[in-house]
Amino acid sequence: MPTITYHQPGGDTQVIELEKPDRIMQAALKNSVPGIVGECGGQAMCATCHVYVREEYLDALPEIGDDEEEMLEVTASERDERRSRLGCQIEVGGSGLEAIEVDVPEEQV
Ligand code: FES
Secondary structure, eight states, X not given: OOEEEEEOTTSOEEEEEOSSOEEHHHHHXXXXXXXXXXXXXXXXXXXXXXXXXXXXXXXXXOOXXXXXXXXXXXXXXXXXXXXXXXXXXXXXXXSSOOEEEEEOOXXXX
């Protein structure tokens, strides 16, 4: 079963098992994962779903789109050039990415 693991700044970890493909932001909201806001509903217009993807999963990620690139410039917590992505733009399960681990930033707004 595809999984998304969310690591909180304080050290807590939540592992979500997906019954069907889902995006990092949407799965977080459905499962009440703290620190992921998703204000724009997944339109790459708010950056409140910012996550840091763990190194071992970076090669499997889709390219960063223009809208995502723009939003990553205005994240509340500092952008990491390699690891920062928008959780609403990354789908897990069904697209070649069956598991991912992300670090949730200290701040989203
Ligand atoms: S939910 Fe708004 S940019 Fe991802």
